[in-house]
Amino acid sequence: MQTNEICWSCKGPLNEGFFCPTCGTLRRPFALSPFKFFALPFAFNLNLNTLEERYLDLQKQFHPDKFVTKTSQEQMNALSWGGFLNDSYNKLKKPVERACLLLAEQGIHDVLEEKPTPDMMMKQFELREQLEESEQLDDLLIEVQDDIANLESGLVESFDSSNFEKAKKQTLELQFLSKFTRDIKRKMRQLKTN
Ligand SMILES: [Zn+2]
Structure with a gap:
Protein backbone atom coordinates (compact mmCIF):
# COMPACT_ATOMS: atom_id res chain seq x y z
CA MET A 1 0.00 0.00 0.00
CA GLN A 2 1.11 3.55 -0.58
CA THR A 3 2.46 5.31 2.48
CA ASN A 4 3.81 8.54 0.98
CA GLU A 5 0.38 10.02 0.34
CA ILE A 6 -1.50 12.57 2.35
CA CYS A 7 -5.10 12.56 3.55
CA TRP A 8 -7.55 14.27 1.18
CA SER A 9 -9.38 15.75 4.18
CA CYS A 10 -6.79 16.91 6.78
CA LYS A 11 -3.63 16.62 4.61
CA GLY A 12 -2.02 14.53 7.33
CA PRO A 13 0.32 11.64 6.47
CA LEU A 14 -1.25 8.26 5.74
CA ASN A 15 -0.16 4.82 6.84
CA GLU A 16 -1.17 1.47 5.35
CA GLY A 17 -4.72 1.54 6.68
CA PHE A 18 -7.95 2.48 4.93
CA PHE A 19 -8.64 5.32 7.36
CA CYS A 20 -6.52 8.44 8.00
CA PRO A 21 -4.65 7.97 11.31
CA THR A 22 -5.04 11.70 12.08
CA CYS A 23 -8.68 12.57 11.32
CA GLY A 24 -10.16 9.11 10.84
CA THR A 25 -11.76 9.76 7.45
CA LEU A 26 -11.96 7.01 4.88
CA ARG A 27 -9.27 7.23 2.22
CA ARG A 28 -9.93 7.45 -1.49
CA PRO A 29 -9.53 4.04 -3.17
CA PHE A 30 -5.99 3.32 -4.27
CA ALA A 31 -4.50 0.56 -6.42
CA LEU A 32 -4.38 -2.59 -4.34
CA SER A 33 -4.12 -6.27 -5.07
CA PRO A 34 -7.21 -8.20 -3.94
CA PHE A 35 -4.88 -10.53 -2.02
CA LYS A 36 -3.41 -7.61 -0.06
CA PHE A 37 -6.85 -6.07 0.39
CA PHE A 38 -7.99 -9.25 2.14
CA ALA A 39 -4.61 -9.65 3.92
CA LEU A 40 -4.22 -13.07 2.31
CA PRO A 41 -0.98 -14.70 1.14
CA PHE A 42 -0.30 -14.68 -2.62
CA ALA A 43 -1.19 -18.34 -3.02
CA PHE A 44 -3.65 -20.34 -5.10
CA ASN A 45 -4.47 -22.53 -2.13
CA LEU A 46 -6.79 -20.13 -0.39
CA ASN A 47 -8.67 -20.65 2.84
CA LEU A 48 -12.21 -19.84 1.72
CA ASN A 49 -13.45 -19.54 5.31
CA THR A 50 -10.87 -16.84 6.03
CA LEU A 51 -11.84 -15.08 2.81
CA GLU A 52 -15.49 -15.17 3.86
CA GLU A 53 -14.73 -13.87 7.38
CA ARG A 54 -12.62 -10.97 6.08
CA TYR A 55 -15.24 -10.18 3.48
CA LEU A 56 -17.90 -9.76 6.16
CA ASP A 57 -15.52 -7.70 8.30
CA LEU A 58 -14.59 -5.34 5.43
CA GLN A 59 -18.22 -5.11 4.39
CA LYS A 60 -19.00 -3.74 7.86
CA GLN A 61 -16.14 -1.22 7.66
CA PHE A 62 -17.32 0.22 4.34
CA HIS A 63 -21.07 -0.11 4.89
CA PRO A 64 -22.93 3.01 3.63
CA ASP A 65 -24.90 3.18 6.91
CA LYS A 66 -21.69 4.07 8.72
CA PHE A 67 -21.17 7.12 6.53
CA VAL A 68 -24.65 8.75 6.48
CA THR A 69 -23.47 11.64 8.69
CA LYS A 70 -20.18 12.08 6.82
CA THR A 71 -19.21 14.31 3.88
CA SER A 72 -20.31 13.34 0.39
CA GLN A 73 -16.66 12.69 -0.57
CA GLU A 74 -16.33 10.15 2.22
CA GLN A 75 -19.65 8.56 1.27
CA MET A 76 -18.38 8.22 -2.27
CA ASN A 77 -15.15 6.67 -1.04
CA ALA A 78 -17.17 4.14 0.97
CA LEU A 79 -19.19 3.21 -2.11
CA SER A 80 -16.03 2.80 -4.20
CA TRP A 81 -14.39 0.62 -1.55
CA GLY A 82 -17.59 -1.41 -1.30
CA GLY A 83 -17.54 -1.98 -5.06
CA PHE A 84 -13.88 -2.96 -4.97
CA LEU A 85 -14.64 -5.31 -2.07
CA ASN A 86 -17.37 -7.20 -3.94
CA ASP A 87 -15.34 -7.33 -7.11
CA SER A 88 -12.23 -8.63 -5.32
CA TYR A 89 -14.23 -11.16 -3.34
CA ASN A 90 -15.89 -12.57 -6.47
CA LYS A 91 -12.54 -12.84 -8.24
CA LEU A 92 -10.73 -14.54 -5.37
CA LYS A 93 -13.57 -17.01 -4.89
CA LYS A 94 -13.37 -18.27 -8.47
CA PRO A 95 -10.34 -20.51 -9.09
CA VAL A 96 -9.84 -19.33 -12.68
CA GLU A 97 -9.89 -15.65 -11.75
CA ARG A 98 -7.75 -16.25 -8.66
CA ALA A 99 -5.13 -17.93 -10.88
CA CYS A 100 -5.30 -15.00 -13.33
CA LEU A 101 -4.73 -12.54 -10.47
CA LEU A 102 -1.68 -14.51 -9.31
CA LEU A 103 -0.29 -14.65 -12.85
CA ALA A 104 -0.89 -10.91 -13.26
CA GLU A 105 1.26 -10.40 -10.14
CA GLN A 106 4.04 -12.05 -12.17
CA GLY A 107 3.44 -9.72 -15.12
CA ILE A 108 1.57 -12.42 -17.06
CA HIS A 109 -1.63 -10.88 -18.41
CA ASP A 110 -4.51 -11.87 -20.72
ZN1 LIG B 1 -7.02 12.96 7.69
Whole structure:
Protein backbone atom coordinates (compact mmCIF):
# COMPACT_ATOMS: atom_id res chain seq x y z
CA MET A 1 0.00 0.00 0.00
CA GLN A 2 1.11 3.55 -0.58
CA THR A 3 2.46 5.31 2.48
CA ASN A 4 3.81 8.54 0.98
CA GLU A 5 0.38 10.02 0.34
CA ILE A 6 -1.50 12.57 2.35
CA CYS A 7 -5.10 12.56 3.55
CA TRP A 8 -7.55 14.27 1.18
CA SER A 9 -9.38 15.75 4.18
CA CYS A 10 -6.79 16.91 6.78
CA LYS A 11 -3.63 16.62 4.61
CA GLY A 12 -2.02 14.53 7.33
CA PRO A 13 0.32 11.64 6.47
CA LEU A 14 -1.25 8.26 5.74
CA ASN A 15 -0.16 4.82 6.84
CA GLU A 16 -1.17 1.47 5.35
CA GLY A 17 -4.72 1.54 6.68
CA PHE A 18 -7.95 2.48 4.93
CA PHE A 19 -8.64 5.32 7.36
CA CYS A 20 -6.52 8.44 8.00
CA PRO A 21 -4.65 7.97 11.31
CA THR A 22 -5.04 11.70 12.08
CA CYS A 23 -8.68 12.57 11.32
CA GLY A 24 -10.16 9.11 10.84
CA THR A 25 -11.76 9.76 7.45
CA LEU A 26 -11.96 7.01 4.88
CA ARG A 27 -9.27 7.23 2.22
CA ARG A 28 -9.93 7.45 -1.49
CA PRO A 29 -9.53 4.04 -3.17
CA PHE A 30 -5.99 3.32 -4.27
CA ALA A 31 -4.50 0.56 -6.42
CA LEU A 32 -4.38 -2.59 -4.34
CA SER A 33 -4.12 -6.27 -5.07
CA PRO A 34 -7.21 -8.20 -3.94
CA PHE A 35 -4.88 -10.53 -2.02
CA LYS A 36 -3.41 -7.61 -0.06
CA PHE A 37 -6.85 -6.07 0.39
CA PHE A 38 -7.99 -9.25 2.14
CA ALA A 39 -4.61 -9.65 3.92
CA LEU A 40 -4.22 -13.07 2.31
CA PRO A 41 -0.98 -14.70 1.14
CA PHE A 42 -0.30 -14.68 -2.62
CA ALA A 43 -1.19 -18.34 -3.02
CA PHE A 44 -3.65 -20.34 -5.10
CA ASN A 45 -4.47 -22.53 -2.13
CA LEU A 46 -6.79 -20.13 -0.39
CA ASN A 47 -8.67 -20.65 2.84
CA LEU A 48 -12.21 -19.84 1.72
CA ASN A 49 -13.45 -19.54 5.31
CA THR A 50 -10.87 -16.84 6.03
CA LEU A 51 -11.84 -15.08 2.81
CA GLU A 52 -15.49 -15.17 3.86
CA GLU A 53 -14.73 -13.87 7.38
CA ARG A 54 -12.62 -10.97 6.08
CA TYR A 55 -15.24 -10.18 3.48
CA LEU A 56 -17.90 -9.76 6.16
CA ASP A 57 -15.52 -7.70 8.30
CA LEU A 58 -14.59 -5.34 5.43
CA GLN A 59 -18.22 -5.11 4.39
CA LYS A 60 -19.00 -3.74 7.86
CA GLN A 61 -16.14 -1.22 7.66
CA PHE A 62 -17.32 0.22 4.34
CA HIS A 63 -21.07 -0.11 4.89
CA PRO A 64 -22.93 3.01 3.63
CA ASP A 65 -24.90 3.18 6.91
CA LYS A 66 -21.69 4.07 8.72
CA PHE A 67 -21.17 7.12 6.53
CA VAL A 68 -24.65 8.75 6.48
CA THR A 69 -23.47 11.64 8.69
CA LYS A 70 -20.18 12.08 6.82
CA THR A 71 -19.21 14.31 3.88
CA SER A 72 -20.31 13.34 0.39
CA GLN A 73 -16.66 12.69 -0.57
CA GLU A 74 -16.33 10.15 2.22
CA GLN A 75 -19.65 8.56 1.27
CA MET A 76 -18.38 8.22 -2.27
CA ASN A 77 -15.15 6.67 -1.04
CA ALA A 78 -17.17 4.14 0.97
CA LEU A 79 -19.19 3.21 -2.11
CA SER A 80 -16.03 2.80 -4.20
CA TRP A 81 -14.39 0.62 -1.55
CA GLY A 82 -17.59 -1.41 -1.30
CA GLY A 83 -17.54 -1.98 -5.06
CA PHE A 84 -13.88 -2.96 -4.97
CA LEU A 85 -14.64 -5.31 -2.07
CA ASN A 86 -17.37 -7.20 -3.94
CA ASP A 87 -15.34 -7.33 -7.11
CA SER A 88 -12.23 -8.63 -5.32
CA TYR A 89 -14.23 -11.16 -3.34
CA ASN A 90 -15.89 -12.57 -6.47
CA LYS A 91 -12.54 -12.84 -8.24
CA LEU A 92 -10.73 -14.54 -5.37
CA LYS A 93 -13.57 -17.01 -4.89
CA LYS A 94 -13.37 -18.27 -8.47
CA PRO A 95 -10.34 -20.51 -9.09
CA VAL A 96 -9.84 -19.33 -12.68
CA GLU A 97 -9.89 -15.65 -11.75
CA ARG A 98 -7.75 -16.25 -8.66
CA ALA A 99 -5.13 -17.93 -10.88
CA CYS A 100 -5.30 -15.00 -13.33
CA LEU A 101 -4.73 -12.54 -10.47
CA LEU A 102 -1.68 -14.51 -9.31
CA LEU A 103 -0.29 -14.65 -12.85
CA ALA A 104 -0.89 -10.91 -13.26
CA GLU A 105 1.26 -10.40 -10.14
CA GLN A 106 4.04 -12.05 -12.17
CA GLY A 107 3.44 -9.72 -15.12
CA ILE A 108 1.57 -12.42 -17.06
CA HIS A 109 -1.63 -10.88 -18.41
CA ASP A 110 -4.51 -11.87 -20.72
CA VAL A 111 -4.06 -15.57 -19.98
CA LEU A 112 -7.61 -16.39 -21.02
CA GLU A 113 -7.07 -14.82 -24.45
CA GLU A 114 -4.38 -17.38 -25.32
CA LYS A 115 -5.02 -20.13 -27.84
CA PRO A 116 -5.17 -23.68 -26.46
CA THR A 117 -2.32 -26.02 -27.42
CA PRO A 118 -3.05 -28.71 -30.08
CA ASP A 119 -3.28 -31.31 -27.27
CA MET A 120 -5.80 -29.23 -25.39
CA MET A 121 -7.78 -28.58 -28.57
CA MET A 122 -7.99 -32.28 -29.30
CA LYS A 123 -9.20 -33.04 -25.80
CA GLN A 124 -11.75 -30.23 -25.95
CA PHE A 125 -13.00 -31.49 -29.30
CA GLU A 126 -13.48 -34.99 -27.90
CA LEU A 127 -15.32 -33.71 -24.86
CA ARG A 128 -17.67 -31.61 -26.97
CA GLU A 129 -18.36 -34.63 -29.14
CA GLN A 130 -19.23 -36.70 -26.08
CA LEU A 131 -21.55 -33.98 -24.88
CA GLU A 132 -23.33 -33.83 -28.21
CA GLU A 133 -23.75 -37.55 -28.69
CA SER A 134 -24.56 -38.77 -25.24
CA GLU A 135 -27.83 -38.58 -23.35
CA GLN A 136 -26.30 -40.13 -20.22
CA LEU A 137 -24.27 -37.25 -18.94
CA ASP A 138 -23.73 -38.20 -15.30
CA ASP A 139 -20.51 -40.06 -16.04
CA LEU A 140 -19.19 -37.25 -18.21
CA LEU A 141 -19.95 -34.73 -15.47
CA ILE A 142 -18.12 -36.82 -12.86
CA GLU A 143 -15.15 -37.21 -15.21
CA VAL A 144 -14.95 -33.47 -15.84
CA GLN A 145 -15.32 -32.65 -12.15
CA ASP A 146 -12.44 -35.05 -11.40
CA ASP A 147 -10.34 -33.31 -14.04
CA ILE A 148 -11.16 -29.94 -12.45
CA ALA A 149 -10.11 -31.18 -9.00
CA ASN A 150 -6.83 -32.50 -10.46
CA LEU A 151 -6.17 -29.23 -12.26
CA GLU A 152 -6.79 -27.28 -9.08
CA SER A 153 -4.29 -29.32 -7.08
CA GLY A 154 -1.91 -29.03 -10.03
CA LEU A 155 -2.28 -25.25 -9.85
CA VAL A 156 -1.41 -25.27 -6.15
CA GLU A 157 1.80 -27.13 -7.02
CA SER A 158 2.65 -24.92 -9.99
CA PHE A 159 2.27 -21.72 -8.01
CA ASP A 160 4.13 -23.18 -5.01
CA SER A 161 7.04 -24.08 -7.26
CA SER A 162 6.82 -20.81 -9.27
CA ASN A 163 6.17 -22.72 -12.49
CA PHE A 164 4.09 -19.97 -14.07
CA GLU A 165 4.21 -21.31 -17.63
CA LYS A 166 2.57 -24.49 -16.42
CA ALA A 167 0.10 -22.52 -14.29
CA LYS A 168 -0.86 -20.54 -17.39
CA LYS A 169 -1.76 -23.69 -19.33
CA GLN A 170 -3.63 -25.15 -16.36
CA THR A 171 -5.61 -21.94 -15.93
CA LEU A 172 -6.64 -22.00 -19.58
CA GLU A 173 -7.70 -25.62 -19.28
CA LEU A 174 -9.59 -24.92 -16.07
CA GLN A 175 -11.41 -22.07 -17.80
CA PHE A 176 -12.54 -24.44 -20.55
CA LEU A 177 -13.65 -27.15 -18.12
CA SER A 178 -15.58 -24.70 -15.93
CA LYS A 179 -17.52 -23.50 -18.96
CA PHE A 180 -17.93 -27.06 -20.16
CA THR A 181 -19.39 -28.09 -16.79
CA ARG A 182 -22.06 -25.43 -17.25
CA ASP A 183 -22.76 -26.78 -20.78
CA ILE A 184 -23.19 -30.32 -19.42
CA LYS A 185 -25.55 -29.13 -16.70
CA ARG A 186 -27.56 -27.10 -19.20
CA LYS A 187 -28.02 -30.12 -21.44
CA MET A 188 -28.95 -32.27 -18.42
CA ARG A 189 -31.70 -29.79 -17.55
CA GLN A 190 -32.93 -29.76 -21.14
CA LEU A 191 -33.06 -33.56 -21.23
CA LYS A 192 -35.08 -33.57 -18.02
CA THR A 193 -37.70 -31.10 -19.24
CA ASN A 194 -38.12 -32.72 -22.67
ZN1 LIG B 1 -7.02 12.96 7.69
